[in-house]
Amino acid sequence: MTTDVLPTDLDEHRERNTADAAVRELAGRIAEAGVECVYYQVVTLTGRIVGKVAPAARLVRNLENGVQLHPALLTDARVGRTGAMLGAGAAAAECTAMPDLDSFGILPWDTRTAFFFCDLYESGHRPEGVAGRPLAADVRAHLRRVHGGFTARTGLELRSGLELETTWLVPGLEAVGHDDLASTIYHLDHMERYRPVYRKIIAYGQALGFEMTEGNCDDPGQLELNWMFDRAEVTADRLVLHRQICRQVARETGATVSFMPKRATAGLGNGCHHNLSLWRGEHNVLVDPGLTELHLTETGRHALGGILSHTAAATAVMGPTVNSYKRFADEGHFAPLRVDWGMDDKTCAVRVPAIGRLEFKPPDAMVNPYLSHAVLIAAIEDGLTGRTEPGPPEDAGSGTPADRFAALPKTLGEALELLARDRVVTGALGPELTALYTALKADEWERFCCSVTDWEHAMYGQGGC
Structure with a gap:
């Protein structure tokens, strides 16, 4: 037999x-x-x-x-x-x-x-x-499984567009200091300094099928070159390919490219904002065709509520390095400072910058896009299932209550503790991926805690008690 x-x-x-x-x-x-x-x-x-x-x-x-x-x-x-x-x-x-x-x-x-x-x-x-x-540890296939399950249960598809910021050091270009009176943000003369870099990046992206959209310079040497949004898995692939393109362009031009989230205390961080929309077929369910002003549909509010409810715990994925948390701590540099939402306030964790789109700001340039999208899908589904309300927008007058959602963690160590306690976020990763990711990042945090830094030498190294 x-x-x-x-x-x-x-x-x-x-x-x-x-x-x-x-x-x-x-x-x-x-x-x-x-x-x-x-x-x-x-x-x-x-x-x-x-x-x-x-x-x-x-x-x-x-x-x-x-x-x-x-x-x-x-x-x-x-x-x-x-x-x-x-x-x-x-x-x-x-x-x-x-x-x-x-x-x-x-x-x-x-x-x-x-x-x-x-x-x-x-x-x-x-x-x-x-x-x-x-x-289980195959992050790319894991996102496909998570997204497929979400679509089967809800009939919805997550589409996203990412805004990756990178810092470039190009030989022959004199440094532009942070203390100069005129900002380099959106300054075309500064953009022109990096023309050999951005032209190659755009050309290579187009050759790989990216629909390149627009770009700009922010801090000295910082470039943001964007491409059209798409289904979450496609966008995740394009982010890792975009970083590969940047490294190749750096080799060809003799430049150095950095994805480090916070390169200088007084400078802007390298973020990777995730712009999110939910689609049923070819209809964006965050859009109400009868309204034209900035607004959120009921589905949009609940999706936003789910995202905000799990933002603190998800930060261990969105800010995956020790350095990531320096980006959240520096006032006045357009990074998210708290877990709330608004229309125009650049310091909110989530912004509604246009009809039908949520801009999720915590992810930085070193994020793993397969993990970030898997976690966001789970948070959105939790919000839809529980009909979670996000409260009023921060810039609506009364503001979102400060204690409505957990605060952003201040360190990678704190973020890992919050991650371990959030069943939605760990459920999005699954037990094996959660254990592996936590072990990897806990080791990174412990190594940092055991390292003596330049700051400590400057603070304590001269003289005695």
């Missing part, structure tokens, strides 16, 4: 990848472009792109079998303070990275090189019940 073995998720992915039409189309595109090598890439918990490269001649084999990766890569192969590798040790089984055919692209700066984003699965040689199932 034999027992039929059901196909695993890995088996089903292999079947999709080896469909004759799909293989022929990809092989044709690769041959036409003259592609010689292909990157098989995944995204780590910290938002880095890692993976393997293989000759294009191995396309068919790799579409069927994928490539093998050690799961420690998902925590950047970080070794904790105790000496143990975080997430997976030397004896851990490798996982299988299967190309996502829809993600295929060709590098515009070297058209002989192409890439796929990959989905991660437990290796086929693992025990039955484990073999072939999706890897």
Whole structure:
């Protein structure tokens, strides 16, 4: 008597990848472009792109079998303070990275090189019940699962547009000080100084299918170059690709690019505002067609209420570094200072800058967009389910009560404590991702707490008691 073995998720992915039409189309595109090598890439918990490269001649084999990766890569192969590798040790089984055919692209700066984003699965040689199932720490596939479940339950889709700010140091350009009387914000003469940088970024983005929109300069050397909003998964892919483009442009121009959230005490931070809308089909449910002034529909109010209810706990994801919390602490620099909402006040956690759009301001330039969107989807659904009211906008006169929502945490350590207590946020990540992310970030916080900084030397290093 034999027992039929059901196909695993890995088996089903292999079947999709080896469909004759799909293989022929990809092989044709690769041959036409003259592609010689292909990157098989995944995204780590910290938002880095890692993976393997293989000759294009191995396309068919790799579409069927994928490539093998050690799961420690998902925590950047970080070794904790105790000496143990975080997430997976030397004896851990490798996982299988299967190309996502829809993600295929060709590098515009070297058209002989192409890439796929990959989905991660437990290796086929693992025990039955484990073999072939999706890897829980695969942040990109995790967002797709979270968003799919949300859509199945609510009929809604989250679309987003991101405003990534970056700081550039370009050889040959004299520094513009923060103490100059004239601000560099939106100043076209200052923008012109960085023309070799922004022209390449825009061109490479367009070549990869981004609909580039507008951009500006803020602080000295700080650029913000935006692209059109889209479904959350597409936008998340584009953010990590945009950062990859920036690093390539830095190599080509001899510049240095930084995504550090707060590079100088007196300067603006590098944020990554998430502009959010909810769609049922092609209708934005945050828009009431009968009204034209700034407003929120009932669905919009409840979505906003859910976001605000979980903003404090979500900050561990939105501000993922020790440095992130310096951005929230500096008054007068347009970063969010408190958990409330408003129309024009740039210091609110959420702004309604236009009809049908919520601007969520806590995320910074080092955010992992797959995790941030997964958490926002869960917070929105919680608000819709509980019909959470956000209260009046801050700039409506009376203001949102100061104690209505938990305050923004002041440090990464405090943020991790809030994260652990919020079941909606941890539920959005799932138990395995929560444990792995928390371990990674707790180790980062502990290392900082044990480090002696320049500030301490300046404050305490001269003289005695």
